[in-house]
Amino acid sequence: MFNRFLAASADGFVAPSPAQLRIDILAGLTVALALVPEAVAFAFVAGVHPLVGLYAAFIVGLITATIGGRPGMISGATGALAVVMVSLVAQHGVEYLFATVVLMGIIQIIVGIMRWGKFIRMVPHPVMLGFVNGLAIVIFLAQLNQFQVPGSSHGGGHGVASGEWMTGMPLYLMLLLTIITMCIIHFGGKYIKFVPAPLLAIGTVSVAVIALGLDVPRVGDLASIKGGLPQFHIPMVPFTLETLQIILPYAVILAAIGLIESLLTLNLVAEITETKGGASQESIAQGLANLVTGFFGGMGGCAMIGQSMINVKSGGRTRWSGISAAIFLLIFILFASQWIEMIPLAALVGVMFMVVIGTFAWRSIQIMMRIPRADAFVIVLVTVVTVATDLATAVVVGVIVSALVYAWNASTRMHANTPGYHEGDKEKIYKLEGPLFFGSIESFMALFDPKEDPETVIIDFAGSRVVDHSGLQAIEALAAKYEANGTKLKLRHLSNDCKTLLKKAGQLVEPAEDDPEYAVATDYDLQTGRLDAGH
Structure with a gap:
């Protein structure tokens, strides 16, 4: 470093x-x-x-x-x-x-x-x-x-100091x-280019x-600004x-x-x-x-x-x-x-x-x-x-305000579609769109109907990301509901970290291509001219 x-x-x-x-x-x-x-x-x-x-x-x-x-x-x-x-x-x-x-x-x-x-x-x-x-x-x-x-x-600091103002x-x-x-x-x-304009004005x-x-x-x-060189001085306070x-x-x-x-x-x-x-x-x-x-x-x-x-x-x-x-x-x-x-x-x-x-x-x-x-x-x-x-x-x-606004907007973007599903089919696929986190849990749970869904339900997370622990808990709660109704639940395209953290629903994950790992830029290196990245 x-x-x-x-x-x-x-x-x-x-x-x-x-x-x-x-x-x-x-x-x-x-x-x-x-x-x-x-x-x-x-x-x-x-x-x-x-x-x-x-x-x-x-x-x-x-x-x-x-x-x-x-x-x-x-x-x-x-x-x-x-x-x-x-x-x-x-x-x-x-x-x-x-x-x-x-x-x-x-x-x-x-x-x-x-x-x-x-x-x-x-x-x-x-x-x-x-x-x-x-x-x-x-x-x-x-x-x-x-x-x-x-x-x-x-x-003064951040405002106008009290005092006698100039007049006349x-x-x-x-x-x-x-x-x-x-x-x-x-x-x-x-x-005039040979001297900076502010210096020209002051002069x-x-x-x-x-x-x-x-x-x-x-x-x-x-005040008078005359003084000597700064002197080394250990602060005189009790240690x-x-x-x-x-x-x-x-x-x-x-x-x-x-x-x-x-x-x-x-x-x-x-x-x-x-x-x-x-x-x-x-x-x-x-x-x-x-x-x-x-x-x-x-x-x-x-x-x-x-x-x-x-x-x-x-x-x-x-x-x-x-x-x-x-x-x-x-x-x-x-x-x-x-x-x-x-x-x-x-x-x-x-x-x-x-x-x-x-x-x-x-x-x-x-x-x-x-x-x-x-x-x-x-x-x-x-x-x-x-x-x-x-x-x-x-x-x-x-x-904080920007984060709250983002969280509110993101919470309303959770939705799903069921391509090709017809009444009476034995398999139903939910393709999720939008982030799953604490703000969108209610919208997420409202998308599913465990009592009316067919015997096999597949939830595809290719268009969604599980953001926090609240999202993981929502998946487990949903899995428990489907299990109680005898429905076979499969989860697709969950990232590796979600698979690791899921407990009850972990064994329900269907083998599929995982989400990519995303790098987040952290610092610019002035020596190499490159961005260091972390995961």
Whole structure:
């Protein structure tokens, strides 16, 4: 497992062309500039020092960019995790947060080793659309905090923080600069190719604001980002069972949220770039990144869909874009804080607003009336739950609702036909169609009439699949009814696993060609370019 993990990671370091390398480095610079206010804001949400968020963005971003499952994807401190951390920090302090992040990383590594990341494929497309739309709205709402008067509360997470809002000229100037930034990104990207449009917009607006001496909110108004190198630090918590009882629930929740957001972002980026990513490799990379971050004073993190979109839209395609973003962020912290703090927040807000426009699945609105109503409901439900709670909850709710809808629809598809049967014949064949599982048992049992059927009954499962133990129990119950009426029952085309599990009906199985064994794709191997399969 680890040999293939390392080989796949090394495979992502195939030297890009000089032109692509230049694009990757510039894309990384753009991402790093946008990362600063995001990391600071999420640190405030979690109730920790801004450097705790910045260090997390650097370490998590560097490690996942180096060995992650999707080259070009950006990870760092996120609001989805910060809103969970705030209660832990408030009740027990930041040292318990560091210990929790370490345990969170261990859990994610275990998930990756066990290859459980493959289950992300169980997320239906309507859930994915709702996730993308909800996250776009979350990113939009988070940017509204920057329209508050500098010095007011910078909380928020998934909504608008309370505080004093801008009015008059400061508000108009902030809006104007934001719109100018968005226009430069939209139009500049069409005509200027040597530099990413978001970087061009940030640079142009920043130079104009500094040259004109405009009094507008800047990055430095959030907090000072100046600091030193992250220092190795063992979390100062008692190594007792009581400590484990405190941090374990938080670690499990954070690990789940982090992996769900990371793997969904991986799928989204892979879809946009028309490439494949390794779910298990990404899980291990996220876990290792958080494990290291916890020992270096970081708040932990996961994939950032907003920053990933900035990177992809800026042309970043290889690992060097994510690595350069992390390195630039560290340079900002160590040497260039005074310059980065001069960047107007309006420029970064404009960049994120363009990310919102590019992230929201506008076609989901167009197709809403053409898709099944259940799918449309799931899209809206996941969007609302994402905004109201968190991404993990929204995805779980969406998957459960989709599964229930599927189960209900499948339960109504069980039917049978009796080709060539006439009244008085001594043999009757039931050709089943549809899955046999807990939801379709009632329909299955209603198909048969043991009291009126002839002396020999054959049930052909060629067009049906026995899905669960409830289906097996239904077959045994039906066999018992036919046996009680003296009817000879034969079962055809049952799969080997059903034959093994059936007890009473097992000896009634008629020799016939078995169902084929179906392989289920589990993971994409970045080294070989093949899909691993399990049965």
